[in-house]
Amino acid sequence: MNENPVVDTKEFELPETVFSRDIETRVIQVIILQCLSKIEDVGLIGGTLIDTLLGRSDTDRVKGIFVEQDSKNHQVKVKVEINVNYGVSIPEKAEEVQTKVVEEITRLTGLHVATVHVVIKGLISETKEKKEKSDEVYPASLLSEEIEEDQVNAY
Numbered sequence: 686m687n688e689n690p691v692v693d694t695k696e697f698e699l700p701e702t703v704f705s706r707d708i709e710t711r712v713i714q715v716i717i718l719q720c721l722s723k724i725e726d727v728g729l730i731g732g733t734l735i736d737t738l739l740g741r742s743d744t745d746r747v748k749g750i751f752v753e754q755d756s757k758n759h760q761v762k763v764k765v766e767i768n769v770n771y772g773v774s775i776p777e778k779a780e781e782v783q784t785k786v787v788e789e790i791t792r793l794t795g796l797h798v799a800t801v802h803v804v805i806k807g808l809i810s811e812t813k814e815k816k817e818k819s820d821e822v823y824p825a826s827l828l829s830e831e832i833e834e835d836q837v838n839a840y
Contacts, residue, residue, distance in 0.1 A: 707756070708754075708794050708796070710752045710754065711747075712794075713754075713761060713763075713790060713794065714747040714750045714752060715747075716789055716790055716793055716794070717747075717750050717752075717763065717790070718747065718750065719789070720782075720785050720786050720789045721767070721782070723785070724778075724781060724782060724785060726769055726770040726773045726778060727768070727769055727778065728767065728768040728769075728770075729748065729749050729750075729766075729767060729768070730748060730749040730767065730806045748766075749765065749766035749767065749806070750764075750765055751763070751764040751765075752764075755799070758797070759796055759797060760796060760797040760798065760799045761790065761794075761798055761799065762800045762802075763786060763790070763798060763801045764801075764802040764804065765782060765786065765801065765802070765803050766804045767782065767804070767805060767806065768805070768806055768807040768808065769805055769809065770808070770809045770811070771808045771809060771810050771811060772811075775805055779803040779805065782801075783801040783803055786798070786801050787801055
């Protein structure tokens with residue numbers, strides 16, 4: 686008599702494995718932020734790209750980037766509100782943003798991007814942009830010639 690009988694595995698019915706994955710909306714927003722940071726002549730509404738990327742914004746929600754997910758069809762709809770530099774062709778810049786956002790989301794998440802709605806909320810004037818950059822690089826406290834004793838003691 687055979688002590689180790691061979692079991693025919695064809696007799697067993699195993700349940701089918703279901704794989705699922707969820708991608709938080711915040712993740713897709715960060716993908717879009719990274720994408721926008723690589724595009725010249727574009728700025729977010731209500732804050733700088735750097736502040737948002739570094740988590741310096743006041744809320745968890747990213748201002749000007751809205752993502753709607755349809756998990757049943759594995760697709761997303763995106764609305765991006767941006768400012769563009771004055772003098773830049775708005776239709777060309779909007780098309781560039783749409784193309785790059787679709788490519789990045791699809792590449793990183795595998796989701797189909799059903800729509801990308803770009804809303805141009807404003808224009809960034811050249812003088813305003815230069816002023817903001819100079820303020821970021823050289824804070825007003827460093828430009829002051831007179832340093833009060835309280836300021837020295839604060840460090």
